[in-house]
Each structure stands twice: as structure tokens, then as C-alpha cells.
Amino acid sequence: MNTHMPLFDTYKRAPLTVERGEGVWLHDVAGAAYLDFGSGIAVNALGHAHPHLVEALTEQAKKLWHTSNLYEIPGQTRLADRLCEATFADRVFFANSGAEAIECAIKTARRYFHVRGEPGRVDIITFEGAFHGRTLATIAAGGQAKYLEGFGPKAPGFVQVPFADIEAARAAVTETTAAILIEPIQGEGGIRVVSEQTLRELRALCDEHGLLLIFDEIQCGMGRTGRLFAHEHAGVTPDIMASAKALGGGFPVGACLATEDAASGMVPGVHGTTYGGNPLAMAVGNAVLDVMLADGFLETVERRALRLKQGLHGLVDQFPDVFTEVRGTGLMAGLQCALPNTQVVAALFDGHMLVVPAGDNVIRILPPLIATDAEIAEGISRLEAAARGLSASHAA
Numbered sequence: 001m002n003t004h005m006p007l008f009d010t011y012k013r014a015p016l017t018v019e020r021g022e023g024v025w026l027h028d029v030a031g032a033a034y035l036d037f038g039s040g041i042a043v044n045a046l047g048h049a050h051p052h053l054v055e056a057l058t059e060q061a062k063k064l065w066h067t068s069n070l071y072e073i074p075g076q077t078r079l080a081d082r083l084c085e086a087t088f089a090d091r092v093f094f095a096n097s098g099a100e101a102i103e104c105a106i107k108t109a110r111r112y113f114h115v116r117g118e119p120g121r122v123d124i125i126t127f128e129g130a131f132h133g134r135t136l137a138t139i140a141a142g143g144q145a146k147y148l149e150g151f152g153p154k155a156p157g158f159v160q161v162p163f164a165d166i167e168a169a170r171a172a173v174t175e176t177t178a179a180i181l182i183e184p185i186q187g188e189g190g191i192r193v194v195s196e197q198t199l200r201e202l203r204a205l206c207d208e209h210g211l212l213l214i215f216d217e218i219q220c221g222m223g224r225t226g227r228l229f230a231h232e233h234a235g236v237t238p239d240i241m242a243s244a245k246a247l248g249g250g251f252p253v254g255a256c257l258a259t260e261d262a263a264s265g266m267v268p269g270v271h272g273t274t275y276g277g278n279p280l281a282m283a284v285g286n287a288v289l290d291v292m293l294a295d296g297f298l299e300t301v302e303r304r305a306l307r308l309k310q311g312l313h314g315l316v317d318q319f320p321d322v323f324t325e326v327r328g329t330g331l332m333a334g335l336q337c338a339l340p341n342t343q344v345v346a347a348l349f350d351g352h353m354l355v356v357p358a359g360d361n362v363i364r365i366l367p368p369l370i371a372t373d374a375e376i377a378e379g380i381s382r383l384e385a386a387a388r389g390l391s392a393s394h395a396a
Ligand SMILES: *Cc1c(COP(=O)(O)O)cnc(C)c1O
Pocket: 096, 097, 098, 099, 100, 102, 131, 132, 133, 134, 183, 187, 188, 216, 217, 218, 219, 220, 244, 245
């Protein structure tokens, strides 16, 4: 027997060997089908193997894969144009991942003050429970001990305050503060929604002190809440925003969006990437936008989300010894559990349904945005079956 394990031992994986996907279904190598309501952690927003994305990628693959950013890439300019058209932004930098998009956001904020002759303004205020990625700077921004431990000194320049605590944020502002960085809905932290009121107060606080407001919409953005970006519900805009995950629908891509003013320090030579904005990624990103910006798509997400939410509330009423609370906005939903969430994830897995655990003892329910009413109903029924089993064994 070959006991050699060639991979870094960094993941505790479920016993599922994946082979292919179609829509909301993920198939393993033995042919079993799993209802995928984790969507690769909010990445496969258009499900698996969406025909429009498959076509865009294969057509681009026949033409051109990679050139570096030494030359103009038409797909990159087009995707940036469309993102700017659809948002607050005037400028976009493309990266390969969420963490890189946040790194770019941090660098953009610091450079903004540097070129204004205020190089001492480097600190970024973040919130407890945040997740901004796994690079050395983004684990410092997230501030979670479990991700920082053992990796040496924490990168300086991040100040953390309690979740969505506007008074604590106000008290943390000093002459070295550059920006406030927040997820409008914490994903990893447990589907914790920042109230629209708090987002508006953060905007006002930034305006009052000349700070930049940075939204991390890597998980909550790109249609998941029924708007293209979650902050639109609050009627405020950031100065800088990170996007990734669903932007590529499964192809690795990240983007840092900014206003003209906020991006003013990002001049030739100060930042770059080999692969970011690569023609393959841009072809897929444009194809994702084709679908999401089509008439009625986001309205349909909102309608489906209502059905999901009704179903989840029903489960909390029916099984209060399993589920204690429904969280989230749109198709970014969470159930707080009365049992350890890992036990609930495992029971669902046995029922061939995939969800994602999160902080605060929550399971994340992140169906592809293309899930039909019938598929949402199938998800609710599998959740109900799992809850029934757990409730019985709980009571016994
Ligand atoms: C996933 C995620 C990141 C990091 O993205 P990677 O692509 O894994 O680097 C950052 N912020 C949020 C809110 C995320 O959900």
C-alpha cells in the first residue's frame, strides 16, 4: 500500500472525490450526485459547467492564453469598463485571488496618503470575525488568532475593533489611520450581516476624517444578495472594493475596484502581477457579467432567496434543537446550529448535500444563483431530513 501523501496536510477534506459538475449537482468518481449548496464557497455562482462560461473559456483557449501585462489585453479593458459602469468605481486592477485583491486594496489606500504627503497614514481598522485572506498581510487584517498563530510577527498596520461597532471604530481613529476595511456581510465569520445603518455610519465616519472606506465583497458580492454588490442595499458606496470568488464563476480571478481619486497613487511601476487579468480569466469574467447583468437575473435571485428564507425559517420553527437562527441576505444564507455545526455538515453530507461551515457555529447555505425553485425545495427537503435525524438522536 502506498501511504505517501504528496500534498501539504493543510486541509481536512470530506471523503468525496470529485469528478464533474452540472448546474447545482456535483458528481463523484463513483457516479454519486451531491446537491452543491456550497458552490465552492460562493464561487460557482452560475453552477457547474454553465454553457455560456464553458463556451467563453473554450473559445478564448483556442485564441490566446497569456501575454503578461506588458501588452494591452482587450478582455481586461472590457471587463473593467463593465464593472465601472455597473458600480461606483472608475478604475480596476485585476489579480488572481481574493487575498490579492485585498492586498491591492491595502496598497492602494496606503499609496493614496503617500502621494498626498501623508505617508504616516497607514493603519487600517478592521472588525472582529473578519476574513480577508491567507497572505501575511491579509491574516493580519483579519486578525483571527487561529490563522496568525505560528507565522511570526503579525504584519503591522491593522487595528481591530468589535464587530460592526461604530463607536469603537470612531474611538480607534488616530492621525495614522488610513482606511476602514469591512465585509458588508461576514462570510467565514458566520454570515453576520452588517446593518445598512452601520454601513452608512461608517461612510460618514470616513468622510468626517478623510479616511478611505474599503469593502471586501469577495464573498457577498456578484449577485449573491440580489444586487450586484451587497453594499447597494445600504445606498452607500466605498472608495475601494475587493471582488473575487463569483467574479470568475470558478476560474481564478480577483479585482480591486476604486474611484479615480482613491486610485490616484497607483501609477506605473508601483504594483503588478504576472497572471492578473489574463485573457482566459477575463473571457470568463465577461461571460459571468453577461449572465448576471441580463434583464431579470438579479430579480430572480431575490425571488428564489425569498423561498429559501421561508424554508429555512420553517426549519428553525420545526427543529429548534438543531437550528436556532436564520441569517443572511439573498442567497447568502446561514443557519446557526444548536449542535456543533460540523455534525450538521456531516449529516447533510450523508444526505448528499454540500454546505460550508462558518464561525459562530453556523452552516453557510450558498446555492448557485441559477438554482431553480425545485432545486431550492430539494435543498430544504434534504436539510429537513438531516434535521429530523439529528433531532431524534439529540432527544434520545
Ligand atoms: C474567500 C475570501 C477572501 C480570500 O479569497 P482567496 O481567493 O481565498 O484569496 C477574502 N475575503 C473574503 C470575504 C472571502 O470570503
